[in-house]
Amino acid sequence: MNLMNEFFSSQVIKGEQVGRISFSAHGVYSIVTDAGTIEGRIPGRFYHRAEESKDYPAVGDWVVYQRENQGPAIVDRVLNRKTLLSRKKAGPGLDEQVMVANVDVVLVVTSLTKEFNVRRIERYVQQVYESGARPVIVCTKKDLCTQVNQRMYEVERVAPGVPVHCLNTIEGEGVDALVQEWNEYETVVLIGSSGVGKSTLINHLLSEHAQETQEVRAQDHRGRHTTTHRELFRLLDGAFLIDTPGMREMQLWGEESTIDQTFLDIDQLQKQCKFRDCQHETEPGCAVRRAINDGELEEERLNNYRKLKRELKRLALKEKYGTQRTNRMLHGPNKIQ
Ligand SMILES: Nc1nc2c(ncn2[C@@H]2O[C@H](COP(=O)(O)OP(=O)(O)OP(=O)(O)O)[C@@H](O)[C@H]2O)c(=O)[nH]1
Ligand SMILES: [Zn+2]
Numbered sequence: 001m002n003l004m005n006e007f008f009s010s011q012v013i014k015g016e017q018v019g020r021i022s023f024s025a026h027g028v029y030s031i032v033t034d035a036g037t038i039e040g041r042i043p044g045r046f047y048h049r050a051e052e053s054k055d056y057p058a059v060g061d062w063v064v065y066q067r068e069n070q071g072p073a074i075v076d077r078v079l080n081r082k083t084l085l086s087r088k089k090a091g092p093g094l095d096e097q098v099m100v101a102n103v104d105v106v107l108v109v110t111s112l113t114k115e116f117n118v119r120r121i122e123r124y125v126q127q128v129y130e131s132g133a134r135p136v137i138v139c140t141k142k143d144l145c146t147q148v149n150q151r152m153y154e155v156e157r158v159a160p161g162v163p164v165h166c167l168n169t170i171e172g173e174g175v176d177a178l179v180q181e182w183n184e185y186e187t188v189v190l191i192g193s194s195g196v197g198k199s200t201l202i203n204h205l206l207s208e209h210a211q212e213t214q215e216v217r218a219q220d221h222r223g224r225h226t227t228t229h230r231e232l233f234r235l236l237d238g239a240f241l242i243d244t245p246g247m248r249e250m251q252l253w254g255e256e257s258t259i260d261q262t263f264l265d266i267d268q269l270q271k272q273c274k275f276r277d278c279q280h281e282t283e284p285g286c287a288v289r290r291a292i293n294d295g296e297l298e299e300e301r302l303n304n305y306r307k308l309k310r311e312l313k314r315l316a317l318k319e320k321y322g323t324q325r326t327n328r329m330l331h332g333p334n335k336i337q
Pocket of ligand 2: 270273278280286288
């Protein structure tokens with residue numbers, strides 16, 4: 001397709017047919033192609049060879065396919081991904097669940113009303129960094145908030161360096177500035193709690209044409225008929241928008257090191273602590289404590305940082321030693337902090 005950036009087009013051989021996955025469920029795929037949206041299938045070898053869920057095509061993936069006449073497109077291969085936005089699967093397992101592929105920008109949407117919670121924003125930003133995408137914070141319902149500047153300040157404190165936009169989504173106020181955050185061919189997704197105004201914002205972002213929900217009739221791998229909706233849209237400025245359900249509550253998944261990117265301020269501070277293994281409690285010469293006392297750092301932020309570290313440590317241990325042993329290690333006599 002002529003809509004892909006070079007990262008993807010360089011992986012395609014001349015003459016190959018390429019499209020982008022716009023829907024995926026139970027072995028049924030929709031693929032957006034130059035010839036419109038078509039039904040997609042994966043051949044049996046995917047099921048035999050795929051070891052993890054991330055080996056299967058996901059919404060946002062670019063795929064090379066083959067198609068005979070008007071039949072379904074058979075996916076030949078998935079092009080190398082630029083990014084992967086995933087979350088831990090619900091339940092006790094540790095499988096990584098692929099959410100969406102090749103997202104460049106994640107809009108972390110929050111409202112300036114009761115729902116406003118800087119700790120949640122902090123966690124979302126952390127998750128976005130892990131995926132390799134860029135976070136952009138969008139605060140909606142500006143019209144219902146009397147302390148916009150104060151809120152902006154609070155957001156900037158928990159997410160230093162991340163762009164923040166305040167919008168009145170109903171009026172579309174602030175949308176023009178927001179669209180400057182991404183470039184042509186880039187892919188944008190929205191995350192945020194229910195009711196914060198994601199749908200309202202999406203309606204503003206989509207052109208009339210892109211707004212039509214194009215239904216694709218397909219059969220899943222058990223032969224059942226399903227109607228699928230597109231979850232990938234083209235924006236007026238040539239970017240893509242992905243809107244899939246289930247992206248809203250995200251659990252932590254990732255490497256401990258990316259935490260330090262979100263908490264750069266704490267990371268910088270603790271390098272100045274007198275002791276290398278400083279726990280920032282009562283140790284002498286603790287730069288983190290000093291910053292809290294001086295009002296430069298919030299105690300809450302330090303607590304959140306510790307909580308995230310603990311959760312990631314638990315995940316890492318579980319992966320290595322299993323649930324039972326991890327619980328013993330964390331809660332037993334030789335408890336790990
Ligand atoms: N006053 C005001 N109301 C808004 C604004 N943005 C959204 N709303 C209203 O908030 C309600 C929820 O908005 P939605 O766009 O449906 O929220 P959502 O995030 O898509 O919610 P889910 O679909 O449940 O995830 C609607 O009644 C909107 O009209 C805003 O900037 N100002
Ligand atoms: Zn310290």
